[in-house]
Amino acid sequence: MRELFLTQERAYVRWLDLPGEGPVRVFVHGLGCTAASDFAHIATHPALRGGRALLVDLLGHGLSDRPADFDYRMESQAAVVAAVLDHLGVAGVDLVGHSMGGAVAVHLAAARPDLVARLVVAEPNLYAGGGAFSSPVAAQSEEAFVQRGFSRMLALAGRADYAARLRLADPLAVHRSAVALVEGSTPATGDLLAGITAPRAFLVGEASLPDAAAEKAAAFGVPVTVVPDAGHNLMLDNPDGFAEALARSLAEAPADSVDWTGRTGRTGRTGRAARAGPVSGHPRA
Numbered sequence: 001m002r003e004l005f006l007t008q009e010r011a012y013v014r015w016l017d018l019p020g021e022g023p024v025r026v027f028v029h030g031l032g033c034t035a036a037s038d039f040a041h042i043a044t045h046p047a048l049r050g051g052r053a054l055l056v057d058l059l060g061h062g063l064s065d066r067p068a069d070f071d072y073r074m075e076s077q078a079a080v081v082a083a084v085l086d087h088l089g090v091a092g093v094d095l096v097g098h099s100m101g102g103a104v105a106v107h108l109a110a111a112r113p114d115l116v117a118r119l120v121v122a123e124p125n126l127y128a129g130g131g132a133f134s135s136p137v138a139a140q141s142e143e144a145f146v147q148r149g150f151s152r153m154l155a156l157a158g159r160a161d162y163a164a165r166l167r168l169a170d171p172l173a174v175h176r177s178a179v180a181l182v183e184g185s186t187p188a189t190g191d192l193l194a195g196i197t198a199p200r201a202f203l204v205g206e207a208s209l210p211d212a213a214a215e216k217a218a219a220f221g222v223p224v225t226v227v228p229d230a231g232h233n234l235m236l237d238n239p240d241g242f243a244e245a246l247a248r249s250l251a252e253a254p255a256d257s258v259d260w261t262g263r264t265g266r267t268g269r270t271g272r273a274a275r276a277g278p279v280s281g282h283p284r285a
Contacts, residue, residue, distance in 0.1 A: 013065070098122040193220060
């Protein structure tokens with residue numbers, strides 16, 4: 001584990017730095033998750049040929065600090081990840097983000113194009129409104145969620161693996177993140193994605209279809225790949241399929257057009273593999 005003290009936030013951000021040859025890949029997790037739980041097995045997958053990987057725990061999540069005066073908005077989290085990359089002196093990275101982390105990745109790629117060579121997002125939040133996780137959280141007051149809602153969310157979590165990740169997150173951070181997802185940003189994350197000139201790709205779980213965000217991304221000219229036997233937690237539902245789709249997305253040149261069929265996307269289905277745990281088709285965070 002490595003760490004960086006952020007003077008403005010008065011907090012430490014922490015990450016895993018997995019050595020390897022080739023491009024640096026940066027992985028950004030979703031709401032209530034951790035980088036290691038979601039991406040360690042992906043970063044070391046044979047399909048990705050062992051490149052160097054940075055697995056960043058966003059503030060308020062995992063092993064990173066939980067500053068009480070941080071707003072936990074996507075733009076602010078993106079600035080934190082950028083600070084990590086600047087500290088390490090790396091640029092031109094392959095940036096991968098899932099769900100809320102996909103929104104963070106889009107904001108980072110838009111704000112600091114010098115840092116990002118390729119962008120891959122997996123079921124990101126593109127527009128205001130939230131999703132199955134963030135909307136019920138944001139509907140509660142901050143005080144009510146911190147005092148009662150968070151423990152209730154843990155108790156009612158539909159997946160044991162999500163509860164295991166969520167209990168490492170700060171309730172205040174989860175609430176403020178959820179509110180930020182419901183409120184959206186200006187410009188909207190989806191509009192930022194449309195304007196990014198670096199090669200982009202969008203991954204979506206088969207059980208999440210039909211997916212409005214994937215269709216919107218396809219309309220922007222972003223190549224869309226469906227990962228079979230997977231829902232929103234596609235890197236856990238089908239790790240092999242996700243890793244293979246990610247590897248292809250990072251290797252391919254950007255497409256001039258996208259043939260979105262509502263089932264397979266431009267590149268079609270990626271190879272089937274045994275899935276880990278139950279598949280959930282719920283919408284993004």
